[in-house]
Amino acid sequence: MFAVIHLPDFQLQAALRLEPELWSQPVALLEEPPAKAVVWQMTEPARQAGVVRGQTATQAAARRSGLLIKSRARAQEQTVAGLLLQCAACFSPAVEATAEGVCTLDLKGLPLEGEPERWAQTIIDSLARLQLQARLGVGDTPQIAALAARRARPFLRARDAGEFIAALPLADLEPSPDILEILQLWGIRTVGGFLALGRENLAERLGPEAVELFERAASRQARPLHLAVPDETFAEAMDFEPPVETLEPLLFVLRRFVGQLARRLEMVYQVAAELKLHLDLSSGAAWERLFLVPAPTSDVETLFRMLQTHLENVRTDAPIVALRLCAKPGRAARHQFGLFEAALRDPNQFHETLARLTALLGPRRVGTPLLEETYRPDSFRMELEGLVAPRPDEPASGADDPPPAGPPLRRFRPPAPAVVEMRSERPALLRSGPFTGPISRASGPWRASGQWWDAQGWAREEWDVQTWRGDLFRLARQDEQWFVDGIFD
């Protein structure tokens, strides 16, 4: 047994998938042959207004004021074709991409005997969540299933193949207009009537095309499927016309993209581990950014906020003409909070907060400090790794060093330049931004140096001093220049 999923008006569905509200409005889709663009598919309101296939855009617009004319969205058509295959592969291991908007499934071995209607409805519902209207037919051969899918509203099972085929209108076999006209003049309206004419009679009077039609209608042999493997990439793309210049329309489309991708990933029981955003600019340049999802998820809000937070601080040199968003699937993180371990509870929320803090303060202003392997004062770097997944508490460099003497230092960054008067080779008077006045006590000097072997060499002399007011400063002399390093507190 075989099933065929059919997306009627495939190109129109692809063009309107991200704007489902347009289905209730008159919209006509233009096919673009080399000579002249003509209407090819249209929404129901447009059809009711008298718009028919083959009209030029001007003729169609004259039928209905406010008719929205759209061109084919090739990028979306590719997306929908891949999406249809991915969806079909969720329900059968053997699938074929039969034609544009048509996918055939081999149901051999699948336990559907009891409730094929419910099974079919699950597929139709899955595609409906992806903004696609599907019809599904089931039959003994792929050909019969395909014919059933065209007649389905939205599901049809051809139980008796002969009876089903015989009752079909002749047009369902898609004969050429000439053959169809002749047969209609003969009074042949159904496939049953056509088959009753006999193979030899048809060959004699109408030629090989009629024979081919006869073979197609009479055949009960299941042809082998050309099995297809669904693409592993999950992507959504859109071309903008006119180009987008502000953030709002971009975010509007992105939100729908994220929603669609999340549903597609959920369909295969996966979540987004990475998002790659690609923008084509009208200048010909491209902008691309990879977003790593700290805790893989399919939550639309979380994924969208991640993109939004970053894009709020992005400026492109030219308007955007095309957008592509790819999601790399991954497994949902299984994080169990240990009894004695308190990791970040919501890594994705933290990722967003981190992006906002970085936008507010700039890079290298947030993170965990990691001490450098040097004695040079105030040498550290900011790390972001280990924030989401806590590092094991292993002793690192300097772990065994005792803390410096006295209360901790609050550093001035950069150190405040100072003038220090020395008496008896000890600091006696300090003139600086933070303080000006006599020094009552001083402890030092402590000399340190490093990297004398290269151009980064340094040498300094440090004093801890107490002013008459009680402030405790660290003074440092380097290259004959005094600085206030910070204040003890």
Place this chain on the structure above:
Amino acid sequence: MVTAPYMKPAGASGIIELRRLLTERFPQARTWAESAPLKTPSFLPTGLPRLDALLQGGWLKGAVTEVSASGPGAGSALLLRALLRQSHRARQWMALIDGRDSFDPAGVEAPVLSRLFWVRCQTAEEALKAADLLLRDRNFPLVVLDLKINPAVQFRKISGATWFRLQRLARQNGTPLVALTPRAMIAGAETRLTLESRFTLAAWPLSEEGLMGQLKFELARAAETGVVQAAG
């Protein structure tokens, strides 16, 4: 006559209906009644027995605690280091919003630093914005806002509403916010401590325990949990 729900006369049922409508329309919004203090106060231990005793268990969760250290060598950086060590012992993260980028990591052991999320700001205004973001984040059990050495001129630009907003965020998320300030300035702080230590160069030979032993704090304002004023 058909009356729209929002036109019902005021009364208990009307208020309940209004709350329901508001919750439906603005799911992120919270009414004052919803954000009222927890009936059972919960505390985060400070790691300092004397301070825990003074605060009846530690930092009050969902509240702002102001620690003002006005004099020189009052010990605010020492307290900060003690809080960081406690976070490390409890295997929890601590967010430090450094209002003047003055924290010196060299004074802290590397494993202890691995539990610190350090936000290096230049101005008090930046620090308050960062505090807003981190309190909304809800990932950190303790958020410390250090404004100890920010210039006084920066505080004049802070409106009282800013502190109330932070207070409301802390209450909503149950996060204790500890603010280190050079003087008492947070009018709505549930708890206010003053650091009274006066370290001098004579304290240099003291060990860490010795320094902590000299740390003096006084409870200037107690949260509404039955704490009575006492000296540490």
